[in-house]
Amino acid sequence: MKIGLLGCGNVGSAFVKILIDNGDSIKERIGENLEISKILVRDLNRERDPWINTELLTTEAESIVGDPEIDIVVEVMGDLNPSKSLIEASLRRGKSVVTANKALLAEHYFEIEELAEQVGRDVFFEAAVAGGIPLIRSLRVSLVGERLSRVTGIVNGTTNFILTRMHEESLAFEEALAMAQRLGYAEADPRADLEGYDAAAKAAILSSIAFGMKVRFQDVLCEGISNLTAKDVEFASRHGFVIKLIAECARVQYENSQRLSVRVFPALLPATHPLSSVRDAFNAIFVEGEAVGELMFYGRGAGGLPTASAVMGDVIDAAQNLHYGSTERRLRRREVKVVPLDALESNFYVAIEVADKPGVLAKVATVFGECGVSIASMEQIGLGEEARLVFLTHSAKERSMVLTLDALAQLDSVRKIHRYLRVIDG
Amino acid sequence: MKIGLLGCGNVGSAFVKILIDNGDSIKERIGENLEISKILVRDLNRERDPWINTELLTTEAESIVGDPEIDIVVEVMGDLNPSKSLIEASLRRGKSVVTANKALLAEHYFEIEELAEQVGRDVFFEAAVAGGIPLIRSLRVSLVGERLSRVTGIVNGTTNFILTRMHEESLAFEEALAMAQRLGYAEADPRADLEGYDAAAKAAILSSIAFGMKVRFQDVLCEGISNLTAKDVEFASRHGFVIKLIAECARVQYENSQRLSVRVFPALLPATHPLSSVRDAFNAIFVEGEAVGELMFYGRGAGGLPTASAVMGDVIDAAQNLHYGSTERRLRRREVKVVPLDALESNFYVAIEVADKPGVLAKVATVFGECGVSIASMEQIGLGEEARLVFLTHSAKERSMVLTLDALAQLDSVRKIHRYLRVIDG
Incomplete structure (x- = not known):
């Protein structure tokens, strides 16, 4: 079997x-x-790892895509272009394709899959979600008969590294980010990781496979971690929680029909949750099914x-x-059908900055009550100018939470709505 | 597709x-x-779960195995007989087979696999190791190109439940066993679980798949947990370890050739090891590969x-x-080629009972040294009649450890060689 390799970066090499x-x-x-017969690169003169046979290198994509001897094309270039057109051209010429390109799949998976079906070839992409973890094939084959209720994953190593350092060394966000960049866990421009876009692309692919629906990048609600503070992390720790950037896909009952919720957000997880012990750049996916119960891949x-x-x-x-003539x-x-965010329910963590004077808590608590959000616990952190009220709520709709925050913002004694985070139950 | 079900116990129902x-x-x-078209049972009159259509029940195996309409036979009866002959007869008549029968596979997997290949049908057995965890297919397909170095699993829920209770509630072994029996985690005759035979059958199957070798039940070295005491568990906890019954398959260099070590034994794991947090009846398999790094399935x-x-x-x-005409x-x-036990190396935990008088430790330590076993730490637990010395060693060969214990047994001041356990590194 002859393999044509598109790209010779980290993964290709x-x-x-x-x-x-x-x-x-x-x-x-x-x-x-x-056997690898050709390798597409941008620059023939760039220095390569010593095991790369430079005679195989080419800058002409057509010499791979158009080579009838090549059976399988491996795309590890990343980016949408020219990956998409090269993958499609390869399929049309009867080659099977393996790709690690999550950005491409999160946008165009269904067209590519359809093309592969037409031409009777494979498109595989285990590497696009959670790297080396054999997750996609497990969901596609082993668990296809299972009725899954929820898939919750830590699928971005950069943010998990940063959050682990914030928890374990009490670093500020900026310090942890700088450390991640120094150690090569974060890129010079880290926005795709920090804002959750990388995780959102993976969530789209993951939920498409897990729930048998067509989920695209734009269907995923996405919040990042860049405005988390050491205080949020410290409060979470003290109350037995760990903050993780979570990609969550769940079946939700909405107006008498089953819908899907697909979201990326920083969440408070109880320290006893299996995902809480996933440290640094590791990934893990927690799967809940009706028959199989709880599974985790790490x-x-x-x-x-x-x-x-x-x-x-x-x-x-x-x-x-x-070889066997199958696909x-x-x-x-x-x-x-994605469920509207404001219909989703969870427990919340809310942090607000207030004037430190008598009667403020009563006013604030009244607002929560009027909006239908029930408070589970409250704590004042800091004094005077630094005074901050932090709440954990019982289960409430996102809609009610947003109403609460809007109403709180109207109060004179509330200086700033700092943030709210969702809490995931054990 | 028509399915014939052999067995209607817990799993079948x-x-x-x-x-x-x-x-x-x-x-x-x-x-x-x-569609399930027939179900083989032993007793037509036994009460069944309400969803079982009793019209499908039969006591005649031939009516399933010999039915040309049935495409797939599912064997969930357990035991070697008549499962083996029914599976073989089903394959010979062109049916694919799915089985959960670990005891059968650990003895006869290779003959059954060969028969399936001859007749061009499948034998699948994901359920035979670690229940609902999609492990076998991940090893067979996703990781087949990976050079695995070690697979370490907690694959017996009964013993893991007992050990968890001993750790978390400081129960004696007998108390934890009684609790497991009361809650249905252990059978009335629990020997197959406690002595490690159940785990050994799974280790044989697991290592065959993971390492591409023919490993049978009798190739697995096996020690159980029935003589573990609360003192062992307490010592382990105090030193940052958790005792788990481990099924371990590893590549080992032995006399200039690669061999396999396949063992079941109670081991001290560092509390930071991913397997340490696997509690109660859960299973988990920790996989180490050269390229993929560390994986865990839970x-x-x-x-x-x-x-x-x-x-x-x-x-x-x-x-x-x-449907697609493939297999x-x-x-x-x-x-x-299994490596002889005495050539394997690890750190050890050793507990001996001694006369509580001056000079004993020096004699004991001399024996360790003469046998080439280096002591990492030592502790005396109890006084007088109860005096016990507990050692953690540096890495040593099993051969040296056995020599040490033999020599210690010759000392007058040593009352009893209580036990030794292996320590697995983080």
Whole structure:
């Protein structure tokens, strides 16, 4: 089997390395020889890892996509263009495709899947969500008969690293971010990670597979972590919670029909929740199903080798399908119906800055009550100019929470609505 | 697709329930209707769950195995006989088979696999190891290109429940066992769980799949937990360890060749190890690979519904293979070469009972040193008649450890070699 590799960055180079190291044992186990015949790069003169055979490098995509000898195309370039057109061209010429491109899949998965079905070839993308963790295939095959109720994941290593440092070393957000950048866990421009867009792309793919619906990037509600403070983290810790950036897909009953909620947001998790112990750049996905109960998948969600390992699993699967003349079976999918955010319910954490004088709490509590939000616990942090009231509420609708905050903002004694966060139950 | 069900106990009945609840959505997703046409039982008159259609029940195995209309046979009876002959007869008549029978697979997997290959049908068994956790397919497909170094699992819920209670409530072994029996986590005759035989059967299957070798039940070295005491658990806790019954399969370098070590034993795990937080009847499998790094799979390892969920995943996979005229690809396997126990190395925990008088420790320590075992820490617990010395060693060969214990037994001042346990590093 001949493989054409599109891209030779971190993941592409690691993929070559794995094939050099394990090619013989793979051949022994599956009875098939895998060989990289060409590698598309932007710059022929850039320095490469020593195991890269530079004779395979080309800057001409057509020499890979148009090569009838190549059976499988592996796309690890990232970005939408020209990845999308190269993947489509490869499929049209009868090649199976393995991609790690989450941004592309979150926008165009369904067209690409349809094309693959038409031409009778595979598109695999285990590496696009949670790196080396074998999640996509588990959801597509093993759990396809399961009625899942909720999938909750930590799918962004950068933000999880930052939040872990804030919790364990009491760092401020900016300090933890700087540390992440220094250690290579965050990019120079970290916005895609911090604002939750990276996690949102993964949430779209994940929920499409888990719930059999067509969920796209724009269907995902998305909040990032960039305005979290050390005080939020400290309060959460003291009350037995850990703050994590969560990608959550859940079935929700809404006006007599089943809908899907797909969201990325920073949440307070009880320290006893299995996701709470997922530290630093690790990823984990917690799956709840009616029959199977609770499952968790844990591992490295990024990095060249773990991601390339997932690519390799897909390449072997595609190679075997080509060998046996079969393809991955298509799963039928419904158009998604997303539930409106304001109908969702949860417990909330609310932090507001107030004037430190008698009677303020009574006024504030009255507003919560009038808006139908019941307070579970309250604490004043700081004094005078620094005075801050922090609340944990019982379960309430997002709509009621927004109404509460709007009404609180009208009070003279409230200086600033600092923030609200959702709380996930154990 | 017509399914013949062999057995209607806990798992069989749960399987019927899942198909009743989810049959429509499964049909919608995979485009295939699954229908149970007959159910083999021992006793037609026994009371059944209300969702069981008693008209499907039969006591005649031949009416299922010999029915040309039946496409897939699901075996959930357990025991070796008549399961083995029914599975073989089903395959010979062109049916695919799904089984949850770990005892059978640990003895006869390779013959059954070979037969399935000859007749071009599937044998799937996701439910045989770690219940509802999608582990087997992940190892067979997603991770087949990965060079795994070690697989470490908590695969027996009964012993994990008992150990959790001993740790968290300081119960004696007998008290924790009685609690497990009262709550239905342990059987009236709990020996297969306590002595590690159940875990050993799973370790054989797991290591066969993970390492591509033919590992059978008798290749697995096996120690149980029945002589663990509250004192062992208390010492472990105090030093930052948790005692777990571990099924471990690892690649080991031995006399210039790669061998496999497959063992079940109670071990001290650092509290920071991901397996340490696996509580009660949950299962988890920790996988270490060269490229993928560390992975963990966590979920319910037993119980009717989780196990039946795994069976359902397999049935759907088999149904789609039949529909598309393909089968699961065989993986080639080598005969296993197991490394001799005494060549393996680890840190050890050693507890001995001694006469409480001056000079004893010096004598004991001398023996350790002469046998080449280096002591990392020592503690005396209790006084007088109760005096006990507890050691943690640095890494040593099992051979040296056994020599040490033999030599210690010769000392007058040593009353009893209480036990030794292995310590797994973080």
